[in-house]
Amino acid sequence: MKILGIETSCDETAAAMVEDGRKILSNVVVSQIDIFAEYGGVIPEVAARSHLEAMMPVVDKALSDASCGWDDIDAIAVTHAPGLLGSLLIGTLTARTLAILHDKPLYAVHHLKSHVYANWVSGNSPEFPLLALVVSGGHTQILYMPGHNQFEIIGTTHDDAVGECFDKVAKILGLPYPGGPSIAKAAKGGDASHYNLPHPKVAGLDFSFSGLKTAVLRAVQKEVGVPISYPSHKLKELLTPQQVCDFAASFQKTAVEILCEKLEMALEQYSDVKSVVIAGGVSANEKLREEIEKIFCRERSGALAQVLLPPKNFSISSFFFPTPALSGDNGAMVAAAAYYEIKSGIKPTDPYTLNIYPRISIEK
Numbered sequence: 001m002k003i004l005g006i007e008t009s010c011d012e013t014a015a016a017m018v019e020d021g022r023k024i025l026s027n028v029v030v031s032q033i034d035i036f037a038e039y040g041g042v043i044p045e046v047a048a049r050s051h052l053e054a055m056m057p058v059v060d061k062a063l064s065d066a067s068c069g070w071d072d073i074d075a076i077a078v079t080h081a082p083g084l085l086g087s088l089l090i091g092t093l094t095a096r097t098l099a100i101l102h103d104k105p106l107y108a109v110h111h112l113k114s115h116v117y118a119n120w121v122s123g124n125s126p127e128f129p130l131l132a133l134v135v136s137g138g139h140t141q142i143l144y145m146p147g148h149n150q151f152e153i154i155g156t157t158h159d160d161a162v163g164e165c166f167d168k169v170a171k172i173l174g175l176p177y178p179g180g181p182s183i184a185k186a187a188k189g190g191d192a193s194h195y196n197l198p199h200p201k202v203a204g205l206d207f208s209f210s211g212l213k214t215a216v217l218r219a220v221q222k223e224v225g226v227p228i229s230y231p232s233h234k235l236k237e238l239l240t241p242q243q244v245c246d247f248a249a250s251f252q253k254t255a256v257e258i259l260c261e262k263l264e265m266a267l268e269q270y271s272d273v274k275s276v277v278i279a280g281g282v283s284a285n286e287k288l289r290e291e292i293e294k295i296f297c298r299e300r301s302g303a304l305a306q307v308l309l310p311p312k313n314f315s316i317s318s319f320f321f322p323t324p325a326l327s328g329d330n331g332a333m334v335a336a337a338a339y340y341e342i343k344s345g346i347k348p349t350d351p352y353t354l355n356i357y358p359r360i361s362i363e364k
């Protein structure tokens with residue numbers, strides 16, 4: 001079964017052709033990073049206009065790269081929630097129009113579900129029940145999945161998402177947008193133990209990242225000797241390149257430790273889980289991958305699957321990451337998620353009435 005997946009929830013215009021949920025025939029991603037690097041963040045109105053320009057060329061390329069015509073396509077899948085309103089509209093209106101025009105079943109997929117299914121299309125085979133640590137620019141959640149298409153949110157952030165925190169800290173340090181990759185790069189030249197940053201005290205499996213961002217801000221102000229009233233966008237001018245690297249490394253270490261602590265707690269509580277999947281843009285972070293491996297895993301079987309260190313009392317066998325290219329937003333994960341919906345007997349949506357939901361939960 002060949003599915004065309006379309007993704008436009010934020011600042012990537014993406015389309016892909018995937019066969020049977022796992023085989024990528026094409027994967028086209030046009031990023032708007034260059035536009036937003038200048039502004040230090042996404043401007044929703046500009047993002048929507050850029051999607052409009054890129055959308056059909058991206059779909060056409062996804063088809064031609066896969067050597068597919070419309071007759072070869074069994075279904076169309078599109079992100080309809082959550083995300084930026086204008087961005088979601090461009091993707092869904094395109095998918096609705098194409099589904100009507102070419103008489104194809106249409107599947108509307110939740111963005112976090114797609115991130116989770118990026119693991120299957122990366123070649124991983126996680127076993128249920130599993131835990132998914134979803135770490136993106138908009139979300140930080142731990143999900144319990146008893147089976148395909150079943151999600152229970154067992155931990156979530158009270159404020160900022162971890163990716164958002166990377167982006168905000170990068171801005172304070174004068175590093176380019178998106179903050180995740182630029183912090184990871186700067187951290188390579190820094191000392192992660194140079195600045196001692198606090199871990200927030202949040203009950204249970206929930207997270208909070210806005211306090212960590214403020215802690216970095218206060219530490220930078222202290223380091224360069226300015227009062228808290230000093231304009232934060234000017235702090236970068238007072239930091240030396242080495243201080244930037246040390247702050248990047250110390251922040252990254254703390255953010256990764258917070259994620260790993262909560263994951264460890266979740267594994268203790270959900271002792272029936274057989275696999276853990278990491279998903280979302282932040283799952284590309286090398287330090288996160290290394291740390292998870294160090295804490296939870298003993299040996300590698302291939303680059304992706306790892307075996308747990310005994311004698312931890314988790315009855316779990318493996319941790320999985322998407323390939324780095326599929327960690328961020330892409331159409332392949334949307335097509336993969338729709339394939340597993342079809343396999344579970346979920347019916348297609350009506351292309352004439354499909355709506356978008358900028359803030360809806362994955363549990364709904």
Ligand code: KG4
Nearest residue numbers: 136137138163178180181281282285328329
């Ligand atoms: O999943 P994603 O592409 O879009 C959303 O659904 O939000 O995630 C984007 C987020 C951004 O905040 C970006 O800074 C972060 O993922 N990110 C990273 C890395 N690459 C992207 N964060 C840490 N380390 C990375 N290597």
Ligand code: ZN
Nearest residue numbers: 136281328329
């Ligand atoms: Zn995403």
